[in-house]
Amino acid sequence: MTYDLHIHSCLSPCGDNEMTVNNIVNMAMLKELDVIALTDHNSSRNCPAFMEAARNVGIRAIPGMEINTSEEIHAVCLFPTLEQAMDFDAYVFSTMPPVKNKPEIFGDQIIVNENDEPIGKMDTLLITASGVSYSELPELMARFGGIFFPSHIDRSSNSLVAIMGGVPEDVEFPFYEFYHLGLYDEFMESNPCLVGKPWLHNSDAHYLWDIAEPERHLDPRIEEMLRKHGLI
Numbered sequence: 001m002t003y004d005l006h007i008h009s010c011l012s013p014c015g016d017n018e019m020t021v022n023n024i025v026n027m028a029m030l031k032e033l034d035v036i037a038l039t040d041h042n043s044s045r046n047c048p049a050f051m052e053a054a055r056n057v058g059i060r061a062i063p064g065m066e067i068n069t070s071e072e073i074h075a076v077c078l079f080p081t082l083e084q085a086m087d088f089d090a091y092v093f094s095t096m097p098p099v100k101n102k103p104e105i106f107g108d109q110i111i112v113n114e115n116d117e118p119i120g121k122m123d124t125l126l127i128t129a130s131g132v133s134y135s136e137l138p139e140l141m142a143r144f145g146g147i148f149f150p151s152h153i154d155r156s157s158n159s160l161v162a163i164m165g166g167v168p169e170d171v172e173f174p175f176y177e178f179y180h181l182g183l184y185d186e187f188m189e190s191n192p193c194l195v196g197k198p199w200l201h202n203s204d205a206h207y208l209w210d211i212a213e214p215e216r217h218l219d220p221r222i223e224e225m226l227r228k229h230g231l232i
């Protein structure tokens with residue numbers, strides 16, 4: 001299956017305002033991707049429109065979120081159903097510090113409907129650290145029925161390895177996201193515990209043209225895990 005399981009919409013302040021749900025699903029259709037996920041920073045509030053837009057064009061879609069943990073580690077959380085994603089959204093929102101967005105500095109945080117019409121804006125700044133710690137994620141995913149993977153594990157900011165100085169042994173994750181493909185071998189040399197573990201490469205798109213090309217297929221082990229969790 002070709003995929004892109006890490007895409008931001010116009011709800012993320014850093015996401016382009018053209019990243020409406022129909023633009024995202026139509027671009028994914030054009031690129032002939034088999035499965036996509038919407039993963040805005042600390043929020044799933046564009047997932048209702050995203051799932052509807054995806055249903056209308058017939059592309060497989062997964063509701064999700066890229067959580068920013070209290071340690072400023074990014075992790076993508078995916079859910080089998082919209083209801084589960086929205087329950088998790090409500091929980092994460094309850095832990096957010098009361099910091100207001102300044103759109104002129106951080107960008108707009110637009111909620112759209114299934115026709116791409118703006119129906120609201122989030123006032124709380126979504127790119128701050130939530131109150132959820134990284135070590136809580138396995139338990140929270142069990143509670144809310146989702147699955148998580150550390151985002152862009154090899155990046156120098158907001159990644160598990162950059163923040164923790166390595167991969168902590170006490171928090172299990174089923175697979176991880178790798179970003180700079182050209183640096184894979186070098187990265188594995190300094191993080192041998194990741195060797196052999198399945199990984200995926202997503203676009204982390206904030207602009208339409210960044211959405212993945214259909215050039216990579218899901219690792220069969222990841223595909224099986226996604227099926228087992230009812231995500232695809």
Ligand SMILES: [Zn+2]
Binds near residue numbers: 074
């Ligand atoms: Zn990220």
Ligand SMILES: [Zn+2]
Binds near residue numbers: 006008066151
């Ligand atoms: Zn991201």
